[in-house]
Amino acid sequence: NEPTTSRGRIDFAAAHARIGELMATLGVDFDLDAPVSSLGVGQRQRVEILKVLYRGARILILDEPTAVLVPQEVIELFVTLKRLVAEGATVIFISHKLDEVLANCDEITVIRQGTTVAHTTPRETDRRGLAELMVGSDLPDPSGRETSVGDAVLLQVSGLDVAGTAVGAKLALDDVSLRVHAGEIVGIAGVEGNGQFELCEAILGLTPSVRGSVTLEGRDISGAPTRERIAAGLSYIPFDRHREGLLLDAPLWENTFLGREDNPKLSSRVFTRRRAIEADSRTIIERFGVRTPNEHVPAFALSGGNQQKLVVGREMASNPKVLLAAHPTRGVDVGAQSAIWDELRHARDNGLGVLLVSADLEELIGLSDTILVMFDGRITAELDPADATPEMLGTYMTGEVQGARS
Structure with missing residues (x-):
């Protein structure tokens, strides 16, 4: 689809002009010569939309496009999509965020367990009605607790620095400190790419730190290998279940055994106990509602949601001290x-x-006892979930506001 000159070379001037026209149609504006790595998550999504429009697509299928966007970026995305629809394009918007579906879609199709269960419109239903069609009950609420936060500090990160990936680049983590007490959920809010991944990897020992320390129940584990940290009570639900969490070609029972090789109920010093592992896998599958015929099915055969439930179930089944x-x-x-x-x-x-x-x-605000905001590799704010709103978090996550501490 690239324009070419009479000599068969790419006509970059014509390409720039065509993309400029598309940008004007979408109402977006950014430097076409800037590397994509320098763009924010919301802008990168606009680039993806521009790419398919440049190739002449008139039907866009967007799968959970707002999952990593802050509220302001969500608003901007829907402005862009409505412009496209006004120009005659069709958008198929796949999402579990019912408020966004109701506010922005013309027609709604509800799919449950691979089957279409309803066709409706925002005028004919509401949030509760959609939830009942999807799961047979009202929407879940992440909030609520029956106990208080404990006094014991289970995890403490002090002054942690992690180098950037490129030589001479700024620190991926810059003087990060936090505490997690027994019976406490500490939430980390931030646009992806602001150090959250590096923080988890540094705590696990998968990424070396330049400076700082990590202690678990008062024991300094900064120099300990990852396997020793896991044995001491750390567990990890990874960012990317395919790259970090699963062996896609392996059966489910092998996947539920990953990271638990030192469990004496599942293996001896020399041999694995296959029957015990398979029984343990069946328990995880049943407890977390993983939809599968049995534990011998390969992980790639599961839907993404069921793969995620399997990973969460495996990590919770290890009875960690810190997750x-x-x-x-x-x-x-x-x-x-x-x-x-x-x-x-x-x-x-x-x-x-x-x-x-x-x-x-909403999940962060509902589940967390404390919310820390990460921006540009630093913790820039500490907020009380009782006072926080998604819009407020969005301003902190984009760096518009910094320095709040409750």
């Missing part, structure tokens, strides 16, 4: 979301410490 939970409900339906929230709340009420990284601001 690093990165987007634990990303890509799951509202029923599975409710089940995962219940498990996190139950474990927290029994003394688990949780460091929760999430792009779902």
Whole structure:
């Protein structure tokens, strides 16, 4: 689709002009010569939309496009999409965020367990009605707790610095300090790419730190290998279940065994106990509602939501002292979301410490006892969830406001 000159070379001037026209149609404006890495998440989405429009697409399929956007970027995205629709394009918007569906869609199709269960419109239904069509009950609520935060500090990160990936680049983590107490969920809010991934990897020992320390129950584990940290009580729901959390070609029972090789119930010093592992896998599958015929099915055969439930179930089954939970409900339906929230709340009420990284601001506000905001590799604010709103968090996450501490 690239324009070419009479000599067969790419005509960059014509390409720039065509993209400029499309940008004007979408109502967006950024430097076409800037590297994509320098753009924010919302702008990168506009680039993806521009790419498909440049190739002549008139039907856009967007799968959870607002999952990593702050509220202001969500508004901008829907302004862009409505401009496209006004120009005659068709947008298929896939989402579990019912308020966004009701506010922006003309028609709604509800799919449950792979089957279409309803066709409706925003005029004919509401949030509760959609939730009942999706899961047979009202929407889950992440808030509520029955116990108080404990006094014991389970995880402490002090003055942590992590180098950037490129030589001479700025620090990926810059003087990060935090505490997680027993029975506490500490939420991390931030636009993706502001140090959340590096923070979790540094705590696990997967990324070396330049300076600072990590202690677990008062024991300095800064120099300990990852396996030793896991054995000491750390557990991790990863950012990317495919790259970090699953062996896609392996059966489910092998995947639920990952990271638990030192569990004496599942293996001896020399051999694995396959029957015990398979029985344990069946327990996880049943407890977390993973939809599968049996534990011998390969992980790639599961839907994304069921893969996520399997990963969450495996990490919770290890009975950790501190859980690093990165987007634990990303890509799951509202029923599975409710089940995962219940498990996190139950474990927290029994003394688990949780460091929760999430792009779902309602989830962060509802589950967290304290919210820390990360921007540009630093913790720039500490907020009380009782006072926080998604709009407020959005201003902190984009760096418009910094320095609040409750």
